[in-house]
Amino acid sequence: MPPVIRGRAVPGEDIPACRGATIGGIVEIGRGCWRGCAFCSPANRVMRHRPVDDIIKDVQANLEAGQKDIILHSEDFFSYGYRSAGPDQSMILDLVRAVKRQRPKTIDVSHLSLASVYQNQNLLRQVSEIVGVGSDQNHMSAWIGIESGSCRILRMHMPNKARPAEIEDWPEIVRECYSLFAEESWLPVASLVLGLPGERAEDVIKTTELVDSLMDYTGLMLPLFFTTIADTKLGGSKGFSRQDALPEHWQLVGLCLEYNLRHLKKLHRFYQERMTAGFGVHLALRGINLLADIMLNKYIKRMKRGEPPN
Numbered sequence: 001m002p003p004v005i006r007g008r009a010v011p012g013e014d015i016p017a018c019r020g021a022t023i024g025g026i027v028e029i030g031r032g033c034w035r036g037c038a039f040c041s042p043a044n045r046v047m048r049h050r051p052v053d054d055i056i057k058d059v060q061a062n063l064e065a066g067q068k069d070i071i072l073h074s075e076d077f078f079s080y081g082y083r084s085a086g087p088d089q090s091m092i093l094d095l096v097r098a099v100k101r102q103r104p105k106t107i108d109v110s111h112l113s114l115a116s117v118y119q120n121q122n123l124l125r126q127v128s129e130i131v132g133v134g135s136d137q138n139h140m141s142a143w144i145g146i147e148s149g150s151c152r153i154l155r156m157h158m159p160n161k162a163r164p165a166e167i168e169d170w171p172e173i174v175r176e177c178y179s180l181f182a183e184e185s186w187l188p189v190a191s192l193v194l195g196l197p198g199e200r201a202e203d204v205i206k207t208t209e210l211v212d213s214l215m216d217y218t219g220l221m222l223p224l225f226f227t228t229i230a231d232t233k234l235g236g237s238k239g240f241s242r243q244d245a246l247p248e249h250w251q252l253v254g255l256c257l258e259y260n261l262r263h264l265k266k267l268h269r270f271y272q273e274r275m276t277a278g279f280g281v282h283l284a285l286r287g288i289n290l291l292a293d294i295m296l297n298k299y300i301k302r303m304k305r306g307e308p309p310n
């Protein structure tokens with residue numbers, strides 16, 4: 001292979017089919033994102049989607065190779081077939097029906113935009129129904145990007161994050177989506193970006209307040225330090241490191257850890273249906289979960305006082 005291959009973005013119908021099973025049963029349904037967040041590389045890719053038949057070929061390649069669980073991958077599942085007027089609901093539902101007809105054990109989506117969910121709440125309920133959440137599988141999961149609770153930071157680096165809603169509505173959008181996820185047994189795995197250029201203590205406090213309001217909803221919360229990615233709008237900026245962290249950042253990380261520990265046992269129970277591990281491994285994992293409660297508590301306490309964990 002040449003070390004660097006240069007080329008243009010291929011149209012969705014030219015994305016080649018997989019030759020075998022993929023890690024985690026990931027099946028690509030589209031590439032690119034139109035929201036244009038300043039720190040994100042998919043924002044630079046033209047948005048395009050693969051035809052249903054090609055997606056089904058990849059699903060079949062996975063199932064034939066022994067994979068049982070399928071994860072439909074794009075930057076936003078509800079953007080499949082997106083046109084200027086918004087998501088194409090019938091295309092999304094047809095895709096889910098076609099995948100379901102292949103009879104995988106479970107179906108999940110990799111990424112979902114909260115703004116899309118907020119505008120299409122009934123679509124999420126319909127997807128749940130076709131997939132059989134609560135009957136054929138106990139939950140569905142999706143990676144979502146909360147990124148920040150500060151509308152000032154969102155306006156600076158992610159002005160399209162809430163569209164077509166206003167950016168000022170973001171905290172409310174997040175809360176309403178979490179309530180819907182709980183109602184429909186969807187597990188959100190959420191990312192937060194800490195230390196975006198220009199972030200102040202008051203912005204971090206807003207994110208902490210938002211996370212605090214979500215504590216009772218099951219999920220995972222992943223606070224990530226801002227890292228520069230070449231070719232993004234923030235490509236030339238300095239990444240965020242431990243030395244840059246304010247006491248407010250540690251308080252937020254501590255709260256996220258507390259949130260994750262609170263839900264870890266339930267998540268383990270939910271994810272068991274996707275795991276091939278035997279009884280012994282599950283027992284060991286349960287033990288690790290219990291140990292984590294004890295061992296990590298002192299770090300949580302330190303961070304919630306605004307101190308680094310060690």
Ligand code: SF4
Pocket residue numbers: 033034035036037040041042043075113145158161
């Ligand atoms: S919405 Fe997500 S995928 Fe799209 S540009 Fe923003 S961070 Fe990237």
